[in-house]
Each structure stands twice: as structure tokens, then as C-alpha cells.
Amino acid sequence: QVQLVESGGGLVQAGGSLRLSCAASGRTFSSYAMGWFRQAPGKEREFVAVISWNTGNTVCADSVKGRFTISRDNAKNTVYLLMNSLKPEDTAVYYCAVRRYPYALGLGYLLAGTLYDYWGQGTQVTVSE
Secondary structure, eight states: OEEEEEEOOEEEETTOOEEEEEEEEETTOOOSEEEEEEEOTTSOOEEEEEEETTTOOEEEOTTTTTTEEEEEEGGGTEEEEEEOSOOGGGOEEEEEEEEOSOOTTOGGGOOSGGGOSEEOOOEEEEEEO
């Protein structure tokens, strides 16, 4: 079993920055990739970014490209999401997720939440005008 704990959410003004963290733990934690998703009220869950645990390769959604950066610290079993130039439309609950095993189509196709095995509880990000 893998446990994921997100932190770093909060209230920020438009144009500001936040850094989310997701710490993974478990008896034998290992993963192929870790991703960030978000869900705004009344909307479906949306892919934000994913990172390969081994190579550090990343894929970001077009809506956040150039503003958000995903990174990881293997020694700490932690993945980060640095969010700059935040907009009110970035307001959502942000979730991290783990995919344990490689995906045949590759990192760039890990866009659906159903492809991930474990999820955190989420952290609220609110961006005011």
C-alpha cells in the first residue's frame, strides 16, 4: 500500500505563486510516474502534469505549460508542483497520484486518472482576483 500526502495549498492572489508537495510512503514504495490532477467545483478532474520517477521526463497540460513546473526528489519520495503566474481559473483541489508500473504508450499518454493506482487526499488552491 502506498500513501500520498499533499501539502502547500492555500489562498493566493492572481499572479502569485505556490508550491505543492506530495510525499509518498509505503513499505516498498516504487513508481513509474507521479502526476498532478485538479478538480474545480462542478467540473471534471483534469490532468495537470506528470513526471517519470526514473528519468525525470515531464509532460504538462497546455493550460499550465510555461507557468507550472513538476519536479521530484527521489531521496525524499516527494514530487512537487511549482505554480507561477496563477490565475483565478487555476482554483481547484489538487491531487497527486502514482502509477506503479510502466505504461506501454509512454509518459505522454498518462493523462487519464484511471491509469493511476494511488491518490492523495487533495489540497485546496484558491486564486483570488
